[in-house]
Each structure stands twice: as structure tokens, then as C-alpha cells.
Amino acid sequence: MGSLCSMVRWEPGAKERLQLAAITLFVERGYEQTTVQDIAAAAGLTERTFFRHFADKREVLFVGSDVYAATFVQGVAEAPEGAAPFELATAAITAAARDFFPIERRAWSRQRQAVLDANTPLQERELLKRAALSDALTAAFRERGATEADARVAAETGVTAFHLAFRQWIAEGEERPLLEIEQDVLARMAAFMPGAASVAPD
Amino acid sequence: MGSLCSMVRWEPGAKERLQLAAITLFVERGYEQTTVQDIAAAAGLTERTFFRHFADKREVLFVGSDVYAATFVQGVAEAPEGAAPFELATAAITAAARDFFPIERRAWSRQRQAVLDANTPLQERELLKRAALSDALTAAFRERGATEADARVAAETGVTAFHLAFRQWIAEGEERPLLEIEQDVLARMAAFMPGAASVAPD
DNA sequence: TAAAGTCATGTCAGTTCCTGACCTCAGGGT
DNA sequence: ACCCTGAGGTCAGGAACTGACATGACTTTA
Secondary structure (H helix, E strand, O other): OOOOOOOOOOOOOHHHHHHHHHHHHHHHHOOOOOOHHHHHHHOOOOHHHHHHHOOOOHHHHOOOHHHHHHHHHHHHHOOOOOOOHHHHHHHHHHHHHHHHOOHHHHHHHHHHHHHHHOOHHHHHHHHHHHHHHHHHHHHHHHHOOOOHHHHHHHHHHHHHHHHHHHHHHOOOOOOOOHHHHHHHHHHHHHHHOOOOOOOOOO | OOOOOOOOOOOOOHHHHHHHHHHHHHHHHOOOOOOHHHHHHHOOOOHHHHHHHOOOOHHHHOOOHHHHHHHHHHHHHOOOOOOOHHHHHHHHHHHHHHHHOOHHHHHHHHHHHHHHHOOHHHHHHHHHHHHHHHHHHHHHHHHOOOOHHHHHHHHHHHHHHHHHHHHHHOOOOOOOOHHHHHHHHHHHHHHHOOOOOOOOOO
């Protein structure tokens, strides 16, 4: 019994199928209106299997957030020898913009963000990931010789700058590349601080 | 039937009793090991009643976070007329330190933070409240004439500064008042930015 | 080549969080 | 006396998870 070929017990790529089914259903009918069972069924799998691949329902939208964070850390590691904390932070977020957010990905980022923006539980998870990123960056800065306090300041500030730039990047009508917006945000933050470094006018 | 006096159908202060029972049990046996039914029972109430007072299990630790945020906003409103964004942000976080975190509250803050630190779901909720605070501050800065972009930078930076200062305030062995630590953090952030305002040495 | 082991999935039962619908009964106003 | 409101109770149920155990193709090993 069983058909001609494909004597495989299970189609491969279960995790990816689940992710795809999830985002599709979330966009179609909303996050809350989508049950884990729905997702699993759409992927031809079981609810139990879903939870073997993802710690919880939200996590299906955040796989790969660790390699994403690694990009920032990598950026720090590749910064020139005697770089100051500010340059290290800049290196981190420019690396992320370069490796993770080319313009081709903007449409996808917008769609994803629309889902997140519509659901508080998802925002909570995203904030947690951001905090984890801060911690990872703090560690990276420490390895480059910064004190704990300075490393924390650099990490939090860098992540905030990235976040602000990212939000602007996916704002309606925005067309500049993320890298350019990051420069803008960093300048704005510098201008905000006392000691008021002069900034190029708008 | 029923005893002598106290013909009241329900003891007053249900919400407060629930909060107290919750934090007590969380400290005693941990957040996850405490069921909402446990909390309600300890307060002499029903699970259903718990959810009438708090949107979810986590929220019981975050009541009053709105008046807390209002303190920041109030600080902005009370700042002198022509204050720059940086001064407005400073006003916000110093007002919060003054009105909400006297040294007497440090022990309580430490205990509460210990519970939060031990439970990821609670951290998520706290981050969400912080994001809400950023939004409220952004609005406050806008009302003082800042552009949207500048208001966001000021708000995010201010909240970050406060957060870093607060964490230091409740760190083991730390004894300085929060206000003093805030000054320190702000100076550190200023020193971090290019244009390097000179800062008093450690 | 047969036995044994691995691993991804299925099945099932159970707990906890949370919600909607409806009921109860003190206290206050009319 | 009457009704209304408000805080709480009762019950039923859905959806998110978890643990324990079963299955069967593929791989390794004897």
C-alpha cells in the first residue's frame, strides 16, 4: 500500500512549513483568531509537533532571532582595533543593516511588523528579544575592553538607535536604505545630548 | 445565620488582598508554582474574581504602572518654559526618582525585581510597560514643541537612562540615592556620544 | 542480514490561563 | 416596598501548553 514514490514517512521541512502556515494564517485572519491547531493542520502536522519545534505560539515568528543578534555581535568583532564604544555600536548596527535588511526585505519586514503591531503578546516577545540583543551586545563590548557600565550604555543606546531607525525604515513612504536612516538617527541622538555636537541640518 | 457584627457580604479591599497574596506567594514558592486559584483562595476569593480585577496573572504585579508613568509626564509638564529636549528628559526621570523611589522603597524594589528577574513572562510585561512609558513621554515631548523624531529620541533615551540608573540603584551594595545615579548615567551617556562632552572622572 | 537504536511524529490525558453567561444578594435611592 | 447597581460566585468551555507513551522509517552495529 502507499503510492508510487515518496515512501517517506514524513515530508521534510516541518519547521519551515509551520512557520509559513503560521504567518499566512496570521495575516489572513489575525493572530488571536488563529489557533495552534489551525497552524499545525495547515502544515499537515499535529498541535503537539508544533510545540516540539517552537517553545510557544509566539515564538514561531521569532525563529532566527539569535542569528540576527549574532550579526550585531559579529559587527562588533570586526570593528577596527582601537575603536571607541560609539564606533563599536555603530559597527554593530551598520553590520545588521547591511547583512540583514537589504531593500528587498523591506516589504516583508513591513508585513511582519503589521502583524506584530496588531498584537500585544507579540510586541512583548519582540521587546524580550531586543533585551536579549542588548545583553549580547553588552557582552561583546565588554570583550572589547569596555567597563560593565560603559558597555551597558553603549549596548542600550545602540539597540535604541537601531530600533528607531528600523521603525522609520518601514514607515509608509520611506524609501531611504536603512543604513542612511541609521546615520540620521545617530546624529539626532548626538544632537540631543548636551555637549551638542553640531549636526548637518535636515 | 452569620455572626454578630460584620453583616457585610464581602470584606473590602479585594484588589489589595489579591495583590498582597500574589506577591507573597510568588516570593514564597515562585511565580510559575503559584496558580491563580492559589492566589484567589489565599485572598478568600474566586479565580473568576481575580480576573475581574486584573487582566491576566502577570498584571497583578503591575497595577499602578500608569500613575507611575504619569509621574514622568508630570515632570515634563513642570519643566521650565524654554527647556531643551535633554532638560525635559532629565526633568522626567528626576521627577520619577523623587516622587516614586525614595530610599525607603529600595528594599521593596529589590524584592519585586527579584521576582521579575526570575520569570521571563514577567520581564516581557515589564518591557511592555516601559514601551508604553516611552510612548507617553514621546507625546509629552511633542506637546512641548519637539518634532516627532526628536521626541522619540528624547523619550527612548530618557527611559533607557532611567532604566540603567534604576538597575544600578537596586544592585547589591549600592547605597547612593537614585537621583545621584541618574546624573551619573546621563553623564556616561553624554560621554559615550561623539562630540564627547567632558565628564567628571570616576 | 537481523537486531538494536535513533528520531521525528502521533496519540492521549491533564493542567493552567482566561472568558462568557448567568445567578446572588447586600446597600442605596426613589 | 421597589428596583437598580455593583461586587462577587458558579459553571461550562476554549485555547495554550506538558508529560508519558506509542509508532514506524531510517541508520547503525553485530
